[in-house]
Amino acid sequence: MRYLTAGESHGPQLTTIIEGVPAHLDLLAEDIDIELQRRQGGYGRGRRMQIEKDRVQFMSGVRHGKTTGAPIALVVENKDWKNWTKIMGADPITEEEEQEMKRVITRPRPGHADLNGAIKYGHRDMRNILERSSARETTVRVAAGAVAKKILSTCGIRVAGHVLEIGGVKAEDVAYESVEDVKERSEASPVRCLDAQASEKMMEAIDKAKKDGDSIGGIVEVVVEGVPVGLGSHVQYDRKLDAKLAAAVMSINAFKGVEIGIGFEAASVPGSQVHDEIIWDEEKGYTRKTNNLGGFEGGMTTGMPIVVRGVMKPIPTLYKPLNSVDIESKEVFAASIERSDSCAVPAASVVCEAVVAWEIANALLEKFGSDQVEELTQNIEAHNERARLF
Structure with missing residues (x-):
């Protein structure tokens, strides 16, 4: 699969065209709208979220609730466009x-x-840059990710994200039983955190940052269950799926770091505490006693849950702005203020789910076929059985 996005923060609409989605996939607007709503939520969001009520429109590729195999065009209108028609118009x-x-x-x-x-x-007018570099663009990346999630769920693969840290406040009680457990508990938290006590402290930190005219960042984690063994490949650097996931997470606005499994912690502990012992039983086939490597070995999936974390820096727009230099006068000024959030980490968790889901779905179709859903699911089922008995 592949997709491109187009649109500006205050332009008329955001658009994505997705190519390579299998035919006969059940797909409704509500499958995407629920993800768009999740992206708009979360404690710390700014006034823009009160203006926009994101809803998707299918322009092609979906007929009577099912994909046709043709390119899918998705559009999300910007409700605020009516106030920017002169400033952002094409004429x-x-x-x-x-x-x-x-x-x-x-x-x-x-x-x-x-x-x-x-x-x-x-450009002497930097609006030509900031309109496109705005995180508003992630709206249609979440839409594309929602399509990917639909493919994955059809194949028995589940995705969920949650927040581990905001503004130095770290979640401690983050043990979970399954992806469904992560979903239920994170959705119940205004900051998408599994730790109820940490959630309260995170909200306090967001309130303080807003009061101070500042912004704060954090860490999010995405977990994926049910992934078959062998997605990705060891044979070339650009075939390694964990590398693709790292690139996808780093492509999210304001993300500055990625970990898979225990990540950087692996540098400080011996190998005996890092590598995951292999076990086998007749029902499950090959599994691991632990999952320190986050579901990957040699750039390929092991069949264990994929665990990916991303670090988001504080949003650059500050209501007590840092100094900058006017490009026309070269004089020192307080930097420009655009309407912004004091913290977008909970929303970024949803975006991170989307980009991770996209890469896994793409790898799934690459290995098992992308023409039609029935063929895809049959191939996965046969592969899983071969892997169990290998």
Whole structure:
């Protein structure tokens, strides 16, 4: 599969075109809308979420509730567009009209794409950069991820995410029995945290950051159960599925680090406490006593749950902004303020689920076929049986 997204934060709509989804997959708008709603939720979100009520429209590739095998075009309208038609319109405007709008951005925000993008593409108005680099783009990435989740669930693979840390407050009680347990408990928390006591402290930290005109980041974790053995490959660097997952997570706005399994902790403990002992029984086939490697060996899935964590930095837009330099006057100014969240880590957990689900679904189709769903599920079932008896 592959997809591209298009659209700006305050443009008329966000669009994604997905190619390679199998035919005969049951797919309804509500399958995607529920994920869009989850992305808009979470403690610490800003006023934009009160304006936008994201809903998807199918423009192609789905007929009578099922995919056809043709490219799927998804659209999410920006309700705020009506207030930005002049500023963000496609038609040419005069210099006088541009001055009247007084919305030209010449003050780059530290930590954002503004200055780098303006230099790269030669824009004196940095709105041409910040509109596209906005995390609003993740709306349709979540939509694409929702399609991927539908493929995975059809094949018995389950995905869930939760928050491990916000602003230095770490969750302690994060043991879970299954992905369904993670889903139920994270959805019950305003910050998508499994630890109820930590949830309260996280919300307090978000409130303090908002009061201080600051922002805070955190760590999210995605868990995937039911993945067959052997997705990905060891034969080339760009075939390793764990590498693809790392790239996907790092592509999320404001993410600065990725771990799989115990991740960086593996540097400080001996190998006897890192590698997962192999066991076998007639019912389950090959499994592991532990899952320190997060479901991967040699760039391939082991059949154990995939565990991926991502680190999100604090959002760059601050209501007590840091200093910057005006690109026109070269004078020092407080950086521009765009409407923003004080903390988007709970929402980022949903985005992380989406990008992880996409990579796993893509690897699944690569191995087992992508023409039609029945063929896909039959191939997976036969493979799982061979792997059990191997």
